Amino acid sequence: MVRRRDNLYAAGFRRGSSGFTMVELLLVLMILGLLAAIVVPKFTGRSEDARITAARTQIANFETALDMFETDNGYYPKSSDGLLDLIEQPNDARNWRGPYLKTGIPDDPWGNAYIYQYPGRYNEKGFDLMSMGPDGRVGGDDDIINWIETRR
Template identity: 45%
Template sequence: MKHACHIRSGKQMSGFTLLELLVVILIIGLLTGIVAPRFLGQVSRSEATAARAQMDAFDKALQAYRLDTGRFPTGGQGLRALTTRPSDEPRWRGPYLQGDVPPDPWGMPYQYRSPGTDGKDYNLLSYGRDRAPGGTGDDADLSR
């Protein structure tokens, strides 16, 4: 039986060179720089979309509350009147929302005022990503 002999040269070729690793790291960095801002922009838009959807649900619940009681909850009663019967409201037939009133997508409570401004029955708003009144772009307030 013959055995095959392997002759090794002085240099062994295995692994990656430092230059190859640097090129891969550069490519990953470039891709991250291009993709990350677009992805984060999508996240901001989805949070605003979720806030608008929640505010629409609150509006429907507030309209049902008004149909039952003849008025919207007062500013003092706030949105919790949609889930818990106010002590001074005999015609309440809720709860008008399931569970507790959720915070906005940024973790802050929605702002409810009744009576509202500009002739509205109520104002409902979220301060947005910056969690402060005012702002532009992704930090803009959302209102209903």
């Protein structure tokens, strides 16, 4: 008759041993690292796409507010006053019905100020609005703008 203790020993179990072997731990860490390498870049790209969408939406909100300002006052704010005229009444705005933005003037999703220029250099609508995008510099393909660029 084979004793139970002998069967456990033969199966690889030892009394008092618990936990994982170093090989098992390394294997688990390797699998977790592989999964992280696959999953993390996908979420990182989604986060950047969400920021770009948020910047485009905010520029559209600025456009609406600027158009409302122009309808009430007959002109767009000067570049020197910038978007501040949307939340604080300028001295020369007799029909100002603002504030035209509920929450003040936010920074873009990367923490930079939006750039406003009137009269606009590129936009037929009359003013240029821009976020410098992820790189935080003017120029380049990552800038988010309110005009249509024509490439030659």
